[in-house]
Amino acid sequence: MEPTRFAAGAAYIGGQFVPIDEAKIPVTDWGFTRSDAVYDVVHVFRHGFFRLDDHLDRFMASMAARRLKPKESREEIEAILHRCVGLAGLENAYVAMVALRGRPRVAGSRRPQDCDNHLVAYAIPWIDVIPKDVQERGAHLWIASTPRVPDASVDPTVKNYQWSDLTSGLFEAHDHGFDTAVLCDADGFVTEGPGFNIFMVRNGKVMTPDRGSLHGITRKSVLELCAEMGIEARICAIPRASLEGADEAFAATTAGGVMPISRIGSAILSNDRPGPISLALKAAYWRKHEEGWHRTEVRALDPA
The missing domain is CATH 3.30.470.10 (Aminotransferase class 4, branched-chain amino acid transferase, N-terminal domain)
Structure with a gap:
């Protein structure tokens, strides 16, 4: 070969x-x-x-x-x-x-x-949906005007290639000079971004949307880490205004892990840098990787 x-x-x-x-x-x-x-x-x-x-x-x-x-x-x-x-x-x-x-x-x-x-x-x-240099300063997130396709039409828990609404959100974000986007549903509740779940932090508590979102494996990992680290976390309805008023925010996905956000629209978070809870979760996520958390060793190729 x-x-x-x-x-x-x-x-x-x-x-x-x-x-x-x-x-x-x-x-x-x-x-x-x-x-x-x-x-x-x-x-x-x-x-x-x-x-x-x-x-x-x-x-x-x-x-x-x-x-x-x-x-x-x-x-x-x-x-x-x-x-x-x-x-x-x-x-x-x-x-x-x-x-x-x-x-x-x-x-x-x-x-x-x-x-x-x-x-x-x-x-x-390996690829990161948000480049590593952008993660270092914190991603700039645009809340798109395009609504997320309703859950009743396309089940977001079934991972699929229906990205028309997400791509429209990216157009908006890039047109306004932002790194990426998050979409709300028709009722104004936060859902997810193109290829990632979104989390917000308010008063030391971590929250992630309960609708319009894939049940991400990294999302699951973040919730497990929160439990281990004594951080209160929950899956709940998040109105757009709550996300705009967050103390911190971060994205989570297989292709990048925990990725801090420093701006949401005109709102600047944590002095325009990744927040402390976001950074703590990011560090824990990769440290646990080093320790073999949920690891399956890649099998060696057979001689054939």
Whole structure:
């Protein structure tokens, strides 16, 4: 095997392992034409998956919710993820698993049951949804005017590629010179941002939205850390005005961990720097990684 062949990343598609640049799907796949797909992302830190079982649990639940059933079993999917990381030779990685509807076997069919579902997986070098230099000074967050798609229309707990509203929020944020955005629902309650859960801190208490949001694995980790550190935390309704009046705020996601925020619109938080509770949680999150918290060692490639 050429050592540089998978240097940019490794993918599994059509039952084969290929370099990431060779992984392609047909333009007629409903995963592309209809965004009819679910996915999950797990990260690898120093050759170890973080909370792999939790991510696999959520991926299996998402597939069941959308009636997607590729041929690979859970155990086979796990092995595929290990092999993608191993082929790419990555110490730190962003690892995705995707179930797509596929193409109908019957020409012109509009029946999802007529499609052969399939799995795509890949491992690429680590990425942060908010760059590390921005995290250092604290991200600048824009509260978008675009409302989040209602939960009753698109279930946010099923991880999906329906990002039209989130992308519109990013347009707004970038047009106003901000780093990223968070969306509210039609009733003015805070939901989530493009690829992350949002947390706010007020009077020493940590809060995260109870609606319009993925049940993030990093969100779960933050709540566990709060319990360990004696920080009161809860999942609750957060009106926009409450977020604007926060003492601190931070984003949380697999691709970046705990990421402090220093501005929300015109509001400046913590003297325009990451706040103390945000920084304490960020430090604890990565320290626990160093200690092997929820770690699954990446399996070595077999000689074959």
